[in-house]
Amino acid sequence: xxxxxxxxxxxxxxxxxxxxxxxxxxxxxxxxxxxxxxxxxxxxxxxxxxxxxxxxxxxxxxxxxxxxxxxxxxxxxxxxxxxxxxxxxxxxxxxxxxxxxxxxxxxxxxxxxxxxxxxxxxxxxxxxxxxxxxxxxxxxxxxxx
Numbered sequence: 001x002x003x004x005x006x007x008x009x010x011x012x013x014x015x016x017x018x019x020x021x022x023x024x025x026x027x028x029x030x031x032x033x034x035x036x037x038x039x040x041x042x043x044x045x046x047x048x049x050x051x052x053x054x055x056x057x058x059x060x061x062x063x064x065x066x067x068x069x070x071x072x073x074x075x076x077x078x079x080x081x082x083x084x085x086x087x088x089x090x091x092x093x094x095x096x097x098x099x100x101x102x103x104x105x106x107x108x109x110x111x112x113x114x115x116x117x118x119x120x121x122x123x124x125x126x127x128x129x130x131x132x133x134x135x136x137x138x139x140x141x142x143x144x145x
Contacts, residue, residue, distance in 0.1 A: 006068045007086070010078075011138050014071035016114075018057035020137055021069055023113050024088060030058040030068070078139050087131075087145040096123060103132050103144045110134060110144075 011017045018029055036042035043053055055073045091102035100123065107117060114137040123130035132144040 004067065006070055008070045008072060009140060010074040011071050011140075012073065012077065013054065013138070014057040014073050015054045016137060017071045018059050018069075020113055020115075021071075022059045024110060024115075024136075025059075025061070025066065025069075027059040027066070027069065028062050030060050082141045085140070086142040088142060090144045095129065099123065100130050103130070106144050107132050107134065 009017060009021075022028055032039045032042040036045065040053075056071065058068055058070045060068050088106075090106040091099045094102050100120075107115075111117060116135045116139075118133040118135055118141065120132050121128065121130060129145070133141060134144060135141050
């Protein structure tokens with residue numbers, strides 16, 4: 001039996017990371033519950049204090065294919081390398097120089113969104129197609145692959 005998954009990321013600023021990852025993945029911030037025209041209206045009705053409204057944020061694939069991503073505020077800062085990271089498929093089907101050019105173009109776009117570039121790994125056939133290691137605005141590593 002297969003199961004759906006949700007990717008949960010601990011962070012300091014859930015709203016900011018939700019916006020960042022929405023732009024990276026082509027996702028959208030999850031709509032408020034039925035009967036509410038905004039998250040503020042829903043959170044008002046639920047009695048959530050204004051200073052707690054950035055405690056969590058979720059994003060979803062508008063096509064319904066990819067997993068939901070959930071960002072939750074935690075008090076501690078990130079201090080070590082991720083043990084699990086996302087690979088963003090930015091050059092499917094491309095090889096060699098064409099692949100690396102596509103990865104560089106996506107890297108440039110993500111830098112404008114607040115990502116940081118960590119390292120570029122050149123293709124090393126037959127097992128390595130080449131990739132770029134990056135970090136999101138809170139330092140969580142991910143790869144452009």
